[in-house]
Amino acid sequence: MSTRQRVRPGGRSARVQASVHTAVRELLEERGREALTVPLVAQRAGVTPSTIYRRWGTLQELLSDVAVERLRPDTAPEDHGDLRSDLTAWAEQFLDEMTSASGRAYIRDALLGDPDGDNAGQCSAYAAEQINVILARAADRGEHGPDVETVMDRIVAPMMYRILFRPAGLDAAYARRLVTELFGGRGKGGQ
Amino acid sequence: MSTRQRVRPGGRSARVQASVHTAVRELLEERGREALTVPLVAQRAGVTPSTIYRRWGTLQELLSDVAVERLRPDTAPEDHGDLRSDLTAWAEQFLDEMTSASGRAYIRDALLGDPDGDNAGQCSAYAAEQINVILARAADRGEHGPDVETVMDRIVAPMMYRILFRPAGLDAAYARRLVTELFGGRGKGGQ
DNA sequence: AGCCTAAAGCACAGTCCTTGCGTTAGCGGT
DNA sequence: ACCGCTAACGCAAGGACTGTGCTTTAGGCT
Numbered sequence: 237m238s239t240r241q242r243v244r245p246g247g248r249s250a251r252v253q254a255s256v257h258t259a260v261r262e263l264l265e266e267r268g269r270e271a272l273t274v275p276l277v278a279q280r281a282g283v284t285p286s287t288i289y290r291r292w293g294t295l296q297e298l299l300s301d302v303a304v305e306r307l308r309p310d311t312a313p314e315d316h317g318d319l320r321s322d323l324t325a326w327a328e329q330f331l332d333e334m335t336s337a338s339g340r341a342y343i344r345d346a347l348l349g350d351p352d353g354d355n356a357g358q359c360s361a362y363a364a365e366q367i368n369v370i371l372a373r374a375a376d377r378g379e380h381g382p383d384v385e386t387v388m389d390r391i392v393a394p395m396m397y398r399i400l401f402r403p404a405g406l407d408a409a410y411a412r413r414l415v416t417e418l419f420g421g422r423g424k425g426g427q
Numbered sequence: 428m429s430t431r432q433r434v435r436p437g438g439r440s441a442r443v444q445a446s447v448h449t450a451v452r453e454l455l456e457e458r459g460r461e462a463l464t465v466p467l468v469a470q471r472a473g474v475t476p477s478t479i480y481r482r483w484g485t486l487q488e489l490l491s492d493v494a495v496e497r498l499r500p501d502t503a504p505e506d507h508g509d510l511r512s513d514l515t516a517w518a519e520q521f522l523d524e525m526t527s528a529s530g531r532a533y534i535r536d537a538l539l540g541d542p543d544g545d546n547a548g549q550c551s552a553y554a555a556e557q558i559n560v561i562l563a564r565a566a567d568r569g570e571h572g573p574d575v576e577t578v579m580d581r582i583v584a585p586m587m588y589r590i591l592f593r594p595a596g597l598d599a600a601y602a603r604r605l606v607t608e609l610f611g612g613r614g615k616g617g618q
Numbered sequence: 619a620g621c622c623t624a625a626a627g628c629a630c631a632g633t634c635c636t637t638g639c640g641t642t643a644g645c646g647g648t
Numbered sequence: 649a650c651c652g653c654t655a656a657c658g659c660a661a662g663g664a665c666t667g668t669g670c671t672t673t674a675g676g677c678t
Contacts, residue, residue, distance in 0.1 A: 247625090247674080275665065287626055289668090290626085389581075389588075393585040400591075439642085440656065475657075480636065
């Protein structure tokens, strides 16, 4: 079962979903994730727990839904005039947002309550979308650069891997280094 | 609180931990993850639920512990005579193991019940260890290749990212391609 | 305007979580 | 080798959470 909700806007369902999502975000900030329970969220949202159980099934699936919504980029990547600057700026901002405690928590939540990998795929699609915008702009300028898959492999994947598995010592310099190495910086590879 | 157990071997604690871990692995295979509950594991392991709650706190932290134990490589990477072959073989095997349904489940469990990122770091350390063995062997042969961090960024991270976020269409060819590109294959990067 | 369906509320039963207290195993000291 | 001491386990009970059958309501559709 996909957890993403497809409710028509304006109806009661939409109101319930919105108020539940809001309740989750508020309670996450106020009391932290450990303190969250379905009944607590239900009370804050002004619904009964059974409503949440029926629509989301599990607290984790609900959290996953909220997380994906929160991880959706709300703005197009900034235009700095050339591909490399755009990628660098985007990577720095991405890493900065995702490295924060709440950012990591959202990523983990998105991965967590996600039986069929649907929500995780959505997160990846968001990043790919942003990168596509950057690459398309570069193509319009006449620059020719890597394709999306390469950027995902060389920039996004390493950042995400470290965020998830080795969160210590991550900073903007790492993001810049990845971009530099992608652009033919002296990669240490090769034999 | 770190969930990793530091019990002395031979004592009662060690016996309890072993029987609980075994119970988890057995029940995971028999009934699947959804059916797992703390009381169920406790019954199979021959302990009381409160013991599990006290030592692990949560089913997820327990699962995380078991997952990390299971993700530990039990054998040194094969020696194929040269660095590139070693890396390719290792990457193929790694991807194959991790792409399986149970492999992905273990990875997610390891990430999941892991408040301070301790278990996730351990997983990453396992991979780094294996790669270090491969690189050390290459150095002994007189080959000079990339350093560990580069291999983590270029091989491990992309595979893990796709396993977690885009599990569709992953195969050995992808692993080979990553190694090829690392070894100066025509990377599509650069402007 | 009225029907009809999907979703929410209500209530209750079953399970799980959590903790206080007593007991025990086994480590360390003499 | 014995004995005290501490950390860990078992037991039991209270409270909270999960999940479901049935009823009610909102709002889309003709």
